[in-house]
Amino acid sequence: MNADIxxxxxxxxxxxxxxxxxxxxxxxxRRGEAIAILGANGAGKSTMxxxxxxxxxxxxxxxxxAGDDVTGLSAERLVAAGLSHVAEGRRLFRKxxxxxxxxxxxxxxxxxxxxxxxxxxxxxxxxxxxxQKAQQPAGSLSGGQQQMLCIAQALTRHxxxxxLDEPSLGLAPILVExxxxxxxxxxxxxxxxxxxxxxxxxxxxxxDFAYVLQNGRIVSKGTPAELASADVVRRAYLGEAVAVxxxx
Amino acid sequence: MSxxxxxxxxxxxxTTGAIYAMVGVSLNIAYKPTxxxxxxxxxxxxxxxxxxxxxxSVLGLPWILGVPLAMAIVAAVGLVEERIAVAPxxxxxxxxxxWVITTLAFSIILVNAADQIWGADPRYVAPMPGTSLTxxxxxxxxxxxxxxxxxxxxxxxxxxxxxxxxxxxxxRAVLAVSEDxxxxxxCGINPLRLTMGSFAAGGAFAALTGAIASPxxxxxxxxxxxxxxxxxxxxxxxxxxxxxxALAGAILIACIETLSxxxxxxxxxxIALLAVFLAVLLMRPNGMFGRPGGREV
Ligand SMILES: Nc1ncnc2c1ncn2[C@@H]1O[C@H](COP(=O)(O)OP(=O)(O)OP(=O)(O)O)[C@@H](O)[C@H]1O
Ligand SMILES: [Mg+2]
Numbered sequence: 001m002n003a004d005i006x007x008x009x010x011x012x013x014x015x016x017x018x019x020x021x022x023x024x025x026x027x028x029x030r031r032g033e034a035i036a037i038l039g040a041n042g043a044g045k046s047t048m049x050x051x052x053x054x055x056x057x058x059x060x061x062x063x064x065x066a067g068d069d070v071t072g073l074s075a076e077r078l079v080a081a082g083l084s085h086v087a088e089g090r091r092l093f094r095k096x097x098x099x100x101x102x103x104x105x106x107x108x109x110x111x112x113x114x115x116x117x118x119x120x121x122x123x124x125x126x127x128x129x130x131x132q133k134a135q136q137p138a139g140s141l142s143g144g145q146q147q148m149l150c151i152a153q154a155l156t157r158h159x160x161x162x163x164l165d166e167p168s169l170g171l172a173p174i175l176v177e178x179x180x181x182x183x184x185x186x187x188x189x190x191x192x193x194x195x196x197x198x199x200x201x202x203x204x205x206x207x208d209f210a211y212v213l214q215n216g217r218i219v220s221k222g223t224p225a226e227l228a229s230a231d232v233v234r235r236a237y238l239g240e241a242v243a244v245x246x247x248x
Numbered sequence: 249m250s251x252x253x254x255x256x257x258x259x260x261x262x263t264t265g266a267i268y269a270m271v272g273v274s275l276n277i278a279y280k281p282t283x284x285x286x287x288x289x290x291x292x293x294x295x296x297x298x299x300x301x302x303x304x305s306v307l308g309l310p311w312i313l314g315v316p317l318a319m320a321i322v323a324a325v326g327l328v329e330e331r332i333a334v335a336p337x338x339x340x341x342x343x344x345x346x347w348v349i350t351t352l353a354f355s356i357i358l359v360n361a362a363d364q365i366w367g368a369d370p371r372y373v374a375p376m377p378g379t380s381l382t383x384x385x386x387x388x389x390x391x392x393x394x395x396x397x398x399x400x401x402x403x404x405x406x407x408x409x410x411x412x413x414x415x416x417x418x419x420r421a422v423l424a425v426s427e428d429x430x431x432x433x434x435c436g437i438n439p440l441r442l443t444m445g446s447f448a449a450g451g452a453f454a455a456l457t458g459a460i461a462s463p464x465x466x467x468x469x470x471x472x473x474x475x476x477x478x479x480x481x482x483x484x485x486x487x488x489x490x491x492x493x494a495l496a497g498a499i500l501i502a503c504i505e506t507l508s509x510x511x512x513x514x515x516x517x518x519i520a521l522l523a524v525f526l527a528v529l530l531m532r533p534n535g536m537f538g539r540p541g542g543r544e545v
Contacts, residue, residue: 055430079436091431093424104424107417108436153435 004031005067006192007052007083007161012061014051020059021047022216029161034183034193036203039213045196046088048213049163053085054078066160080108082160086153086167088196090146094139098130098149101138105153123152126182144175151182162186163194168202180206204228256390257506263395263464265495265502266402270457271479272486272494273406278326278450279489280413281425281442284347288329288355290476291362292451296322296458297467298362301371311376315459319452326451329354330444338440355472362469370466381463398460405456406491422446426489478502481521485528487535496536500524 007029015021022044029035039045050056052063054075062071065083073081093101102120111119124131127148133141138149147167154162164183168176176199183206187193197203204210204224212220212227220227271293278286286292299321303314333350375381379393413419424432425439432439457475458467465471479494481501486493504524508517528536 053434055433074438075430075433076436076438079434085434087431087434091428091434093427093431095427096420096423100420103417104420104432104435104437106435107421 006031008064010062012051013059014056027211029192029194032190034187034207036207036210037196037213043213044216045213046165049165084154084157084159084162086150086164088165090150092138092146095137097135098138099134119156123156127152144171161192165196168199252388255388259391259395261503261506263398265499266399267461268478268482268498268502269495270402271475272482272498273491274450274453274457275479276489276491277453278447281422281446284334287351289454290472291355291358292322292454293458293475294469294472296455297462298366300459300462301373301467305373318459319455322455323448323452326447330447366469368470370468373462373467375463394463401460410491485535487537490537493535493537
C-alpha cells in the first residue's frame, strides 16, 4: 500500500432512507495533492462528502485515511483521526463568539490551554480580520468572514485531509481568490485537499486531478488538461443547460 | 388589603416562581442537546420529592447527604429514560417526534410505579437545616427563612447551570450540539454522549427541584404533572432553552397565580394566567428571551 495515499475511497455507496444517491465511488488523494469533485446541482457531491466523513451512514464501501482503515469510525472519531470536512453552507455556531468557535473546532484534539492559544494565533495569522472580530458572535460576521472562520476552524486541527464543500459559494471574486490562496498554502504544507466547487475554471486551474460526478456516479476523471479538452466537464456540470445553449 | 399582605403574597409568589423556574431549567437541560421536550420531567421531580422524603424523613439521613443521594438516584433514572425512551429513536429514519409518546409513556410508568409504592398521600419533609417556617417581619415585608432558602438555591443553581454552558468546554459543546448537531460532530463532539449526560443532569436537577420544593408543597406522587405544566408555561413565556427566561416567566406566572388567588375568583385566576400567557406569545412568539428558531443561511 502506498503510504503517500492520504485518502482512499473504494466502492462507496450512500443515500437517504432507501434511495441510493451515490454509487460505486472510488477515489484517491495523495499527500500535498488537491483534487476536485465537479458536478451539477443535485449530482450528489455533498452526499458523497457526508458519506466519506461518516455524517451519513454508508451502504457500501471502504475508506482509508493515511493507510489506516477508518471505515468503521464515527464522524467524530474521524475528525480526531485527521479528516476535516468543511460542510456546505457555512456551518458555524452563530451565537458563540469567533474565539469560542475556534476553540470548539479543536474539540476533537482535547487540547490543553496553551495549544488552544497557539492554534488560535495560527488562525489569526491566516485570516487577520478574525482577530478583530474575536469576541463577536459568529452569526454577526459577513458571509466571507464566516467562510474564513469555517476554513480556519478546520485547518487549525492540522488535518491530514481537508474536504471543502463549495467554499467560494456566494463570495465576492476577491474573497474567492483569498480562499484559493489559502488552499495553496495548505497544499504546500503537505496536507491533502478534496474540493467541491462551482467555479469550474478557477478550480481546474488549482487542482491536480478532478472527478466528474453525474447522477451519483463518477462519469469521468483526469487531469485538468485532459478534462478541459474532453468537454465532458461543461456538459456534466451544467447538465441540460449546455445542450440547450449548444443547439440555440 | 394591606401593604403587608401584598408583600407576603409577593414573597410567596417569588418562592413558587423560583420552584417553577427550576422546573423550566430542568426541562431546558434535557432539551438543549436533543430538542426533546421531556414529558417525564414532572415525574422525575416527583421522584426527587419522594426520595428526599424517604432518605430524610424515613431513613433520617442529614440533608447534605440525603439530597445529593436523591439527585444521584434520579440522575440514574433519567439516564435509563434516555436509553430506553430516547436513544432508540436515533435509529428511526427521518425527522421523528416519537419522543412525545415515548417520554410520556415513561412518565406514566414512573408515576404509576411511585403510586404503587408510596400511595398518593402528601408526606411531610422538614425545611432544610438552618431554615424554618417561622414568620419573620422587617417593616412591611414578611417572610420565613425556608422561602428565602428556596429563592437563593434556585438563583444559585440556575446561575451555576448558565456558568456551565458558557464557561466550560463541555457546556459549550452542548450549546454547539443544540445549535447544529452535524456541525458539532464535524468538530469531533459526540452528541449521543452529551444527550446521555444531559438526561442524567436533567434528572439530578429535577431531584434538587423536588427536594427544595417538598418542605412547602409536601412530597406527593401527584405533583408531577402540575409542576410540568407550570414549567412549560414558564418556558413558553420566557423562551424555550433560555434559563434566565425561564426564571422571568416563572416569577411572572407565580406572582399572577398568588396575587389572583386573593384578588380574583377561582374562575378568573385561570383566565388571568392565560391572558398574560397569550399576551406574551402574541407580542413575542418565541418568548421574552427566545430567539427565532432555525438557521438563517
Ligand atoms: N437530507 C436529504 N434527504 C433526502 N434527499 C436528499 C437529502 N439531501 C440531498 N438529497 C438528495 O440527494 C441528491 C444529491 O444531493 P446533494 O446535496 O448531494 O447534491 P450536490 O451535488 O451537493 O448539489 P449542490 O450543488 O446543489 O450542492 C439530490 O437529489 C437531493 O435531492
Ligand atoms: Mg452540495
